[in-house]
Amino acid sequence: MTEAVTVVMGQIDPVVGDIDGNVHRIIKAAEQAKDQFHADIIVFPEMTLLGYPPEDLLLRNGLYPQIEQALGKLCDELNDIVCVVGYPMMDDLGERFNMAAWIHKGTIKASYIKQNLPNYSVFDEQRYFTEGHQPCVIEYKGIRFGLLICEDIWKISPCTQAKEAGAEVILNLNASPFSEEKHQDRIATLQRRVDEIKRPIIYVNQVGGQDDLVFDGGSFAISSTGEVMVQSPQFEKALTAVKLEKQVDSVEVMQGEQAQIFHGEARIYEALKLGVYDYVSKNGFPGVLLGLSGGIDSALTLAIAVDALGADKVEAVMMPFRYTADISKEDAAKQAETMQVSYHTVPIEPMYEAFEQSLAPLFAGKSEDLTEENLQARIRGTLLMALSNKNGKMVLATSNKSEVSVGYSTLYGDMVGGFSPLKDVPKTLVYRLAKYRNSLSPVIPERVITRPPSAELRPDQVDQDSLPDYDVLDEIIRLFVKQDKTPQQIIELGFDPEEVNKVIRLINVSEYKRRQSAPGIKITQRAYGRDRRYPITSRYSE
Amino acid sequence: MTEAVTVVMGQIDPVVGDIDGNVHRIIKAAEQAKDQFHADIIVFPEMTLLGYPPEDLLLRNGLYPQIEQALGKLCDELNDIVCVVGYPMMDDLGERFNMAAWIHKGTIKASYIKQNLPNYSVFDEQRYFTEGHQPCVIEYKGIRFGLLICEDIWKISPCTQAKEAGAEVILNLNASPFSEEKHQDRIATLQRRVDEIKRPIIYVNQVGGQDDLVFDGGSFAISSTGEVMVQSPQFEKALTAVKLEKQVDSVEVMQGEQAQIFHGEARIYEALKLGVYDYVSKNGFPGVLLGLSGGIDSALTLAIAVDALGADKVEAVMMPFRYTADISKEDAAKQAETMQVSYHTVPIEPMYEAFEQSLAPLFAGKSEDLTEENLQARIRGTLLMALSNKNGKMVLATSNKSEVSVGYSTLYGDMVGGFSPLKDVPKTLVYRLAKYRNSLSPVIPERVITRPPSAELRPDQVDQDSLPDYDVLDEIIRLFVKQDKTPQQIIELGFDPEEVNKVIRLINVSEYKRRQSAPGIKITQRAYGRDRRYPITSRYSE
Incomplete structure (x- = not known):
């Protein structure tokens, strides 16, 4: 020997x-x-x-x-x-x-x-x-x-x-x-x-x-x-x-x-922290800023950003509008305070009214639709980018994988940002990660986790008005995107045919939005981006 | 036999x-x-x-x-x-x-x-x-x-x-x-x-x-x-x-x-027409709209769109601001009339003022910089997207390859759009294509071709304030991007070292913008997109 x-x-x-x-x-x-x-x-x-x-x-x-x-x-x-x-x-x-x-x-x-x-x-x-x-x-x-x-x-x-x-x-x-x-x-x-x-x-x-x-x-x-x-x-x-x-x-x-x-949620949380830390530090940004809406996605994004970079590098902006609930404002302010980040409130009403009046002659006779919802999101995106331009901090986008999949997000609006930490994190996992983070120390107000999710872009709106329940949605996405199952195979597993077809149609028609989205962190076996390369122009169906 | x-x-x-x-x-x-x-x-x-x-x-x-x-x-x-x-x-x-x-x-x-x-x-x-x-x-x-x-x-x-x-x-x-x-x-x-x-x-x-x-x-x-x-x-x-x-x-x-x-400019013009026609028609859009600024890029884009789709499918919007020259307004209106497209004017002053006032408390003590220029571009982008949302027409982005290369464009501003016809067309070729198109029938006002190019985002601004002459810029881009030449090799060809290094630095740091840009039409041997896959996070230099 x-x-x-x-x-x-x-x-x-x-x-x-x-x-x-x-x-x-x-x-x-x-x-x-x-x-x-x-x-x-x-x-x-x-x-x-x-x-x-x-x-x-x-x-x-x-x-x-x-x-x-x-x-x-x-x-x-x-x-x-x-x-x-x-x-x-x-x-x-x-x-x-x-x-x-x-x-x-x-x-x-x-x-x-x-x-x-x-x-x-x-x-x-x-x-x-x-x-x-x-x-x-x-x-x-x-x-x-x-x-x-x-x-x-x-x-x-x-x-x-x-x-x-x-x-x-x-x-x-x-x-x-x-x-x-x-x-x-x-x-x-x-x-x-x-x-x-x-x-x-x-x-x-x-x-x-x-x-x-x-x-x-x-x-x-x-x-x-x-x-x-x-x-x-x-x-x-x-x-x-x-x-x-x-x-x-x-x-x-x-x-x-x-x-x-690491296992379970801890493992994913650590991956997200490291991904954010290195994107920001290797690209030389002095910090990040994000829109804090009072919802779960921006709440989790804020927690990850602070854990990754430190509170002094993170800035949160609440941009309320007439549809923003009081509890949203309260919870956003509370989390910002708990996490000790710089926090501003910029109501978007004046900009919205200016756009509304300028567009009125062109919109005459036309009823309200998604246009007005997207306008709110784009004003917020423009505000965040103005702050980013002025102080050098990079905007973090807060969309999760469920939204990115079905296009439930506004291009140039809430999709604005240099990096998108939750891009590959389905909504159900967003909730699990929020709970996991709170188990270490309570930073996300409990009500953010328990209230029904809403984009707050029109009165009394909740996500489930236009989408299946997130546990159903995420499972359909997983089967279709990660496992390449056909709609028929998914339906045979017991899902509602109408819901399956709707979700898959939305995934297919949202490719153009994903193509213009910020990079995010791959955490699943198939993330959007170079991991899943689909044509925008496509008439494929199964 | x-x-x-x-x-x-x-x-x-x-x-x-x-x-x-x-x-x-x-x-x-x-x-x-x-x-x-x-x-x-x-x-x-x-x-x-x-x-x-x-x-x-x-x-x-x-x-x-x-x-x-x-x-x-x-x-x-x-x-x-x-x-x-x-x-x-x-x-x-x-x-x-x-x-x-x-x-x-x-x-x-x-x-x-x-x-x-x-x-x-x-x-x-x-x-x-x-x-x-x-x-x-x-x-x-x-x-x-x-x-x-x-x-x-x-x-x-x-x-x-x-x-x-x-x-x-x-x-x-x-x-x-x-x-x-x-x-x-x-x-x-x-x-x-x-x-x-x-x-x-x-x-x-x-x-x-x-x-x-x-x-x-x-x-x-x-x-x-x-x-x-x-x-x-x-x-x-x-x-x-x-x-x-x-x-x-x-x-x-x-x-x-x-x-x-086909040869020369005719060949490229035909390729651009076909690319626009098929993207719009295969994806089922009722038409396109674009911001017409009085500049050469949007003028050429409008000509291509009309030649590809017909005037009835195309809508042009002039969105003037305090820095917009009168000749810009005149030339835009003239081309819209010549080409018989639907044409609107929406001044951006009210929106700009609303943003300015809302941001004032956060910008206190800070001087004007690129932020205010980008804000103008983003208001225009938001207006175009609102019109697009309301009437279903797709926005055409109007950036050319020279701008896309050096990042001389505003993310979520003039980069807004579903398709970007000139993305692979260098500025010098934009001019040649405009002249070629006018040789078939005069549709682009002559002054648009002869005046010095300007983004009109501040008083008396012209592109060459911050960029080398376009013939120099385009040649540096061609040597670096298409031919993969090192800065040293380019300098040895007789270019100014300072200009070469500046252009290459700009190309390298603009990758994040290109990643969120709309698809365009590949016309060169190396287009941005899947043809040139660069990391955003990179410290590479030669």
């Missing part, structure tokens, strides 16, 4: 396009891994040097010399530790590859080309990369390490290939975005892999928000018998040591840190 | 998702081909039954039984003619294929699976399809036909493979979107192919607008020596006969119709 080898899982947050910054993050983490854990090896996430997903930045030829330079810098600066990093490479023929390098003592001792290029869901890797075909196994301190990148581990072949090439441990570099059940899926998948190859796997994921994606970290090491021996925390940067021990004819992962993994 | 065989190029406009409608279009075209040309064979575009690009509709399992049924209907109804159509297929393992079928006398006699699946630019076919590997050659009336689909013809292998399998003529089904130089590219590419295989090729393209794409048709047949023997018209539906003659040991295309192909 030789001495143990220490591998540190470098769960960092590479920023997309920030090559110099990422080099700095890598070096800092490597030094800390050395100091803190006497690490032999530090493994970073997929595409460490560029961040993930870099999208069409990969098509810029100017990128590749910069990456070469960054690799050179890593070779120069990291001497006492093996560093495994991910990056893009372009060969002389102009073909691009998704790579991992084993850097040691000033040179790249070995490199690996990703073999499985995901091109589904939010992934477009076949737009950029040519796949590799070779394993990469390298021996260090008596242990043979096999390198794999992300999707490679989700299918059996690259794993088996690495084993056959002599790998005793697999090092897997990932950029795996969060969705509700993803962490369990990763563990279950890796358990199948170790069952097939009887080798331990060290799974390193990145952490942090990038536009509509949140990477939840949660790196882990799994033994050759399928046990999670070491677990890094979720939703935060972390360096976590994994001790490997050479045994008679194998290598095994020793028991190590076991960070807590 | 046998008798000639007549192949008709079925240049139709399949509507995405409209399977029943597309079956009807196919049958009608086949009957007409039979009646008019005594056609033996009619060849339709790629993915005829579903329309192209169907995007994630392809992920719906409910689609495939409908396609089966549609194929059954074609088999039942088409008896006296061979019909070659494109469609998607799913096998028992859930793999999807991009197919072409040779339908004759009630059955599919042969079928072909597309081999080259484009996954670049606007194409995502590897997201959906598994590639084929086999040629498909079928003999009819003594001639052996090889089937290929679109991208297959852009590389040598599937063509050579078809020839080696005995093909004497290639039938190529396409859904090839328009861009400036595309038609010449297609002909040049096919000339290379026939030079390699010495076989004639019949190239059938679809026609019509689909969201941000325009398919220009322009189907053609090329002889084994590389001559375009038959040319279908561009930008319109057409059935065009191609006569094939069996010669001693080969088959040749006879001389046939030679429709005129």
